[in-house]
Each structure stands twice: as structure tokens, then as C-alpha cells.
Amino acid sequence: MKILSGPLSMFGAKVEIAAHEKGLDFALVMVPFDQLRGYEPKHPDVLRINPKRQVPVLIDADLEIFDSTQIFEYLEDLKPDPALWPADPRARARARQLEHCADEIYFPHVVRLMNLEETPDDPAAETARAEAAKFYRRMEQTLGDQAFLAGTYSYADIGFYMAQLFGERKGAPMTGETPNLLAWRERMSARPAVRKVAGAMAAYLASIGRPMPDFMRALG
Numbered sequence: 001m002k003i004l005s006g007p008l009s010m011f012g013a014k015v016e017i018a019a020h021e022k023g024l025d026f027a028l029v030m031v032p033f034d035q036l037r038g039y040e041p042k043h044p045d046v047l048r049i050n051p052k053r054q055v056p057v058l059i060d061a062d063l064e065i066f067d068s069t070q071i072f073e074y075l076e077d078l079k080p081d082p083a084l085w086p087a088d089p090r091a092r093a094r095a096r097q098l099e100h101c102a103d104e105i106y107f108p109h110v111v112r113l114m115n116l117e118e119t120p121d122d123p124a125a126e127t128a129r130a131e132a133a134k135f136y137r138r139m140e141q142t143l144g145d146q147a148f149l150a151g152t153y154s155y156a157d158i159g160f161y162m163a164q165l166f167g168e169r170k171g172a173p174m175t176g177e178t179p180n181l182l183a184w185r186e187r188m189s190a191r192p193a194v195r196k197v198a199g200a201m202a203a204y205l206a207s208i209g210r211p212m213p214d215f216m217r218a219l220g
């Protein structure tokens with residue numbers, strides 16, 4: 001099995017964490033990244049397999065697939081134990097919805113902030129931060145007194161952890177307004193698979209002189 005990811009790919013990191021949690025043996029291919037050109041020129045396997053021209057891409061013998069959520073589903077079918085979706089159908093549906101929301105509801109606000117780093121007082125940046133804060137409050141209610149977002153540890157936790165990591169980096173931090181969520185992040189950061197992947201990202205950021213939040217710095 002081969003996973004193509006990138007040193008600053010939120011979606012690639014999700015897949016790496018899941019594969020480590022499953023205890024799968026895989027080769028990690030970090031596609032070239034340059035601070036000025038980004039991921040250009042694209043890796044030829046990424047171009048060949050993913051019409052969106054993005055990582056992550058998974059190659060397993062004659063199977064070639066892309067999209068972090070689709071890869072999650074394959075990993076779960078490939079190795080059901082340890083399970084990363086809840087066993088109960090309703091809980092599983094909730095977990096899938098949470099993973100989707102992290103990608104499609106929350107993360108677009110972070111993407112907007114990526115384009116406004118030089119102008120944090122721009123009204124669009126203020127709106128993005130406000131929407132991120134609203135999402136954190138929603139996740140605080142969802143989490144409640146549970147250890148993990150869907151009750152048991154799942155892909156929902158992996159997805160939101162990596163998404164909020166980028167949110168924190170780009171100016172939308174979680175605060176004392178969501179104490180349960182902050183405690184959840186500490187639990188997540190303590191997991192060996194999470195620490196391995198997010199710690200490597202922290203080391204990369206340090207190597208290129210980029211700032212990072214305190215919780216990331218502690219992963220090294």
C-alpha cells in the first residue's frame with residue numbers, strides 16, 4: 001500500500017493518521033512542496049489518478065483511489081478492527097455527518113482565512129473567524145461530556161482534529177469558551193498516531209520558519 005500525501009496537506013494527514021490507527025503497513029510518499037509554487041509541478045501519480053489534482057491518493061495493488069473520506073471507507077472495509085466508525089448504525093451515521101461537516105462546513109472558513117492572512121481586519125476574515133467560533137460552539141455541545149465526538153473514537157475525531165489544527169494556525173483558535181473541546185484536543189494530541197503525523201507537520205513548519213500554535217509545538 002502507498003499513500004501520497006503532502007507536508008502541509010490537512011486531508012493527507014487525516015489518511016495517514018487513520019492508516020496508523022489501523023496498524024496498516026504502508027509506504028508514505030510526500031509529494032514535492034515549495035513555499036513559492038506550492039505543490040507545482042504536481043506528482044505524476046496524483047495527476048493520473050485524481051482529476052482534482054490533489055492529495056491524498058491511495059494505491060493498493062491495482063486499486064487507485066482519492067479523497068480522504070473515500071479512503072477512510074476503504075480502510076474500514078480492508079481492516080474492520082480496530083473499528084473507526086461506531087458499531088451502532090445511528091451513531092455511525094452521526095459520525096459520518098460530523099466528518100463531513102468538518103470538511104465541508106467548517107474548513108471552508110479556514111480556507112478563506114488562508115487567503116486573508118495579510119489582512120486580518122478584512123470584514124471577510126472577521127466573518128470567517130466568527131463562523132469558525134460558531135462551529136466550535138456547536139462541537140462543544142455535540143461533545144458534551146463524551147470523550148470523543150461520536151461517543152467512541154472515530155474518523156470524525158481525526159477529521160475535525162486536523163481541520164481545527166489548520167484553523168488554529170490561520171487565526172481561528174478555540175478558546176476557553178469551549179473547555180470540553182480543548183480537553184478533547186489534548187486527548188487527541190496524546191494519541192500516538194495523531195502525535196506521529198501532526199508532530200511531523202510541526203517539524204516541517206519549524207524547518208521552514210513558519211509559526212505554529214502552542215499545542216502543535218508541544219507535539220515535537
